[in-house]
Amino acid sequence: MSDVSSDGILKGVKELSLVHKLSMHLGVFVILIGGWELGSRLGYVNELIMPPPTAIGYRLYEMFFITGSIYWHYFVTMFEAVCGFIIGVSIGLSLAVTSAISPVFRRYWAPYAVVFNVTPGIAVTPFIIAWFGFGWSSKIALAALVCFFPPFINTLTGLLYIDKDATELFRSLGANRKQYFWKLQIPSALPIIIAGLKLAMTGALIGAIVAEFFSASEGVGILMQRFAFRLNMDGSFAALIVMSLMGLSLFTLMEYMDVKVLFWRRHSRMEEVSKKRKAKWSIN
Amino acid sequence: MADEVVIEAKGLTKAFTETVIAVEDAIFQIPKGSFISLVGPSGCGKSTLLRLIAGLIDKTDGNISVRNAEVTGPRKDIGLMFQKAVLLEWRTAIENVLLPNEIRGDVGPEAKQKAWDGLQLVGLKDFEFSFPRQLSGGMQQRVALARLLQTGADIMLLDEPFGALDEFTRERLNVELLRIVDDPEITTIFVTHNITEAIFLADKVFVMTPRPGRIAAMIDINLPKPRTIEMETTPEFNALIKEVRDVLSGHLDGAPL
Ligand SMILES: Nc1ncnc2c1ncn2[C@@H]1O[C@H](COP(=O)(O)OP(=O)(O)OP(=O)(O)O)[C@@H](O)[C@H]1O
Ligand SMILES: [Mg+2]
Numbered sequence: 196m197s198d199v200s201s202d203g204i205l206k207g208v209k210e211l212s213l214v215h216k217l218s219m220h221l222g223v224f225v226i227l228i229g230g231w232e233l234g235s236r237l238g239y240v241n242e243l244i245m246p247p248p249t250a251i252g253y254r255l256y257e258m259f260f261i262t263g264s265i266y267w268h269y270f271v272t273m274f275e276a277v278c279g280f281i282i283g284v285s286i287g288l289s290l291a292v293t294s295a296i297s298p299v300f301r302r303y304w305a306p307y308a309v310v311f312n313v314t315p316g317i318a319v320t321p322f323i324i325a326w327f328g329f330g331w332s333s334k335i336a337l338a339a340l341v342c343f344f345p346p347f348i349n350t351l352t353g354l355l356y357i358d359k360d361a362t363e364l365f366r367s368l369g370a371n372r373k374q375y376f377w378k379l380q381i382p383s384a385l386p387i388i389i390a391g392l393k394l395a396m397t398g399a400l401i402g403a404i405v406a407e408f409f410s411a412s413e414g415v416g417i418l419m420q421r422f423a424f425r426l427n428m429d430g431s432f433a434a435l436i437v438m439s440l441m442g443l444s445l446f447t448l449m450e451y452m453d454v455k456v457l458f459w460r461r462h463s464r465m466e467e468v469s470k471k472r473k474a475k476w477s478i479n
Numbered sequence: 480m481a482d483e484v485v486i487e488a489k490g491l492t493k494a495f496t497e498t499v500i501a502v503e504d505a506i507f508q509i510p511k512g513s514f515i516s517l518v519g520p521s522g523c524g525k526s527t528l529l530r531l532i533a534g535l536i537d538k539t540d541g542n543i544s545v546r547n548a549e550v551t552g553p554r555k556d557i558g559l560m561f562q563k564a565v566l567l568e569w570r571t572a573i574e575n576v577l578l579p580n581e582i583r584g585d586v587g588p589e590a591k592q593k594a595w596d597g598l599q600l601v602g603l604k605d606f607e608f609s610f611p612r613q614l615s616g617g618m619q620q621r622v623a624l625a626r627l628l629q630t631g632a633d634i635m636l637l638d639e640p641f642g643a644l645d646e647f648t649r650e651r652l653n654v655e656l657l658r659i660v661d662d663p664e665i666t667t668i669f670v671t672h673n674i675t676e677a678i679f680l681a682d683k684v685f686v687m688t689p690r691p692g693r694i695a696a697m698i699d700i701n702l703p704k705p706r707t708i709e710m711e712t713t714p715e716f717n718a719l720i721k722e723v724r725d726v727l728s729g730h731l732d733g734a735p736l
Contacts, residue, residue, distance in 0.1 A: 360565045367533055367553045368582045368630070378581070382569045459569045465610045472571050473608040476594075478588045 279338020
């Protein structure tokens with residue numbers, strides 16, 4: 196998973212030049228899409244089940260550049276997912292920190308978080324709609340519910356499993372609880388916390404879209420469903436691609452944060468930061 | 480004077496469980512400025528003894544005092560070094576060295592200058608802003624050594640500090656370490672598995688035997704100082720090695736290692 200040191204996960208893949216890599220990606224993409232299009236044109240693929248890529252492409256073009264209808268839906272779903280993410284992560288992190296600090300809390304309250312997690316979040320959707328109504332808030336609530344657990348469990352694990360020698364070092368230096376928390380526990384746990392945030396981001400998007408499927412008047416989820424009900428397959432697929440786009444942009448954001456924050460896990464970043472710290476150093 | 484007692488143990492005992500007695504009835508006095516080597520087989524209680532002195536764990540029985548005060552917790556005048564370097568990966572070398580100051584809340588120009596000088600002293604010029612992952616194992620231990628010096632402690636408890644390194648690096652670092660702690664103000668306890676090394680470095684060798692962890696012998700090393708490699712081949716030196724070995728094997732006769 197992403198909490199593994201990032202250097203060399205892909206060691207097996209030979210390093211190629213950027214142009215070479217891009218053309219490889221493009222080649223694979225063209226073969227896939229071309230094969231699909233050809234299959235449709237030659238009548239091997241039923242257009243009602245799998246519309247040809249050109250039709251989907253046209254539909255996307257229409258949504259983005261002719262009617263511009265997609266932008267509002269895109270914004271709504273993104274907003275719901277991101278709000279849900281922020282709320283879910285805040286809850287997950289607070290629970291984790293409280294559990295890490297207080298063994299009593301951990302023992303008697305944290306198990307409920309686990310029960311919560313093993314209950315399929317999606318099955319709770321009807322309740323959420325009943326409690327929060329048909330507007331955006333129910334989508335945000337479901338997104339938050341679905342995504343709070345990974346940050347919770349990852350953060351708790353990260354905060355509790357601290358190197359024994361490092362703990363002893365801090366004790367021998369006379370560190371207080373606060374120093375121990377901020378200078379050792381949090382930085383040690385950051386890699387696994389960020390891995391949890393990445394999972395939460397995907398979860399939040401799923402939560403928002405599923406809640407939209409249930410009942411909504413705006414958002415990419417309901418847009419897709421409307422197309423599907425009208426058997427408008429190119430529209431449905433176009434909406435699906437928009438969802439992928441959303442997922443991709445959120446994921447990219449998280450990756451960016453990962454690279455920024457966890458500089459000590461990547462050699463190139465370490466060199467950069469090392470230079471910066473050197474430039475900033477002054478005796479006074 | 481040289482005879483001022485810095486560390487004193489009387490009947491010091493630590494039992495983790497009824498059967499695991501890591502340290503039993505330790506009695507010793509360590510004078511200021513002396514260098515004590517602590518040898519003994521794995522699991523005999525060496526680290527436990529150091530932790531008791533450092534105030535990191537509580538004793539079960541007896542007394543342990545430092546500068547005539549009962550040890551109740553970590554003290555500023557005691558510095559520790561472990562087999563691992565235990566550096567914080569997200570901090571540069573110099574930031575790691577400054578950790579003791581940060582924890583005490585006195586990161587001023589003086590502390591920074593001292594950290595800088597410390598890194599030069601342990602031979603890490605030009606690596607001040609490297610992160611631990613950019614350094615070799617030996618270099619990481621040097622950072623740990625600079626951090627130890629930065630604490631300003633004058634009692635050094637060194638638990639096989641270079642045990643994880645290769646033979647060459649270990650020997651070189653030992654020489655450098657010796658140069659640093661060869662100071663009448665600094666009292667050192669040095670844990671090692673290597674008998675030759677233990678004798679070579681010490682004023683006195685404590686030999687520990689396991690189950691229960693006891694200090695079976697305290698052997699004075701009256702070889703002249705400074706010590707030289709040639710001394711290792713003298714009859715006196717060999718007699719000392721034999722003496723330590725005898726204590727260890729006398730105990731180990733028939734016992735599994
Ligand atoms: N926290 C602990 N809880 C229970 N038993 C412990 C604990 N720490 C050490 N022991 C036991 O105490 C004994 C002495 O351990 P210690 O670590 O002091 O040995 P050591 O001489 O330092 O060994 P080594 O040379 O391998 O480092 C061992 O039997 C060990 O299992
Ligand atoms: Mg040990």
